[in-house]
Amino acid sequence: MLTCKEQVARSSDYLDGQLSFREKLMVRHHLMFCPNCRRFMRQMRLMQATLKAMPEKPEEGVDALAERLAAQRRDDSP
C-alpha cells in the first residue's frame, strides 16, 4: 500500500490522468482507507477550480489593438 507521502507525490499525475492503470488503482486504494489524503485530494481539486475561477485582470488597450489589427487585415486582403 502507498504511504501518504507517496500518494501526495502522485497526486498531480493522478489528477492529470498520467498514472498507469496499476498506479491509479494504488492511489484509489490508499484514498479509500485514508481520510487525510481524501481531504488533501478534495482540496487539491478545489485549489484547481479556484485558480480557474480567479478573475482575469482586464486587458488594457484591447480596442486600439483590435482597430489596428482589423485595419491591417483589410489592407492585406485584395
Place this chain on the structure above:
Amino acid sequence: MAADDTQLLARLLAGEQQAFKELVTTYQSAMRAVAYAIVGQRHVEEVVQDAWLSVVRHIAGFEGRSSLKTWLLTITANSAKSRYKHNRREVLMDDLPSPHGTIDDERFSPGDGHWLVAPFAWHQDTPEALLTEGELRDCLEHTLLNLSELQSSVLLLRERQGLELEEICNLLEISLSNVRVLLHRARLKVFATVEHFEETGEC
C-alpha cells in the same frame, strides 16, 4: 474546424474590428503565458505584439487543421523562439522558495510516511466562496508571482487555459516529465498558500 471558430474566422477575414476584439479578449492572456514561459517577463509584450502581427499576416492561410487557439499559441511560441533563437533560455527547473512554503517532506513522518500534520480542513468548499475573501485572491497572486516563470506559465496554461500536457510540451519544447514536475511543484505551493490562509486568516 469547430463551428464557432469557423464563424469567427469568417469575420476576421472580413476585417471586422469586433471580431478582432473578441480574439484578443479571449486569447491574449494564454498567449502571454506562452510568451512568459519562453522569453520571461521583460519581453512578453513585444513577443505578443509580434505574434498578433503574424496572426493578421497569415490568417488567410489558416486551414483549421488545429483549433484557432492552438494556432494562435503556436504562432506566439514561434514568435518568442525566433526573437531569441540565438540565446534560447535553458529549461530552468529551479525551484524557488514560495511565500507559504509547500507540502514537503517535513509534513510526513520519516518512518512510515504518514501525515505528521494532517491537511487543514478549509472553511469553504467552492471556489466562489473561497474567492469572496478578497485577501485570498491577493495572496494567490503573490504566490503565483513568486513561482519561477516556467512553473507559473505551465500552471496557468493547464489550470486556467485548460491545455493538455502534450500541448504544453509542444509549445514550450519541454519534456512531458518536466511539465509534470513543474506542474506538481507549482500546485503544492499554491495549495500551501490556500491552506495557510484558511488556517490563519492572513496572507
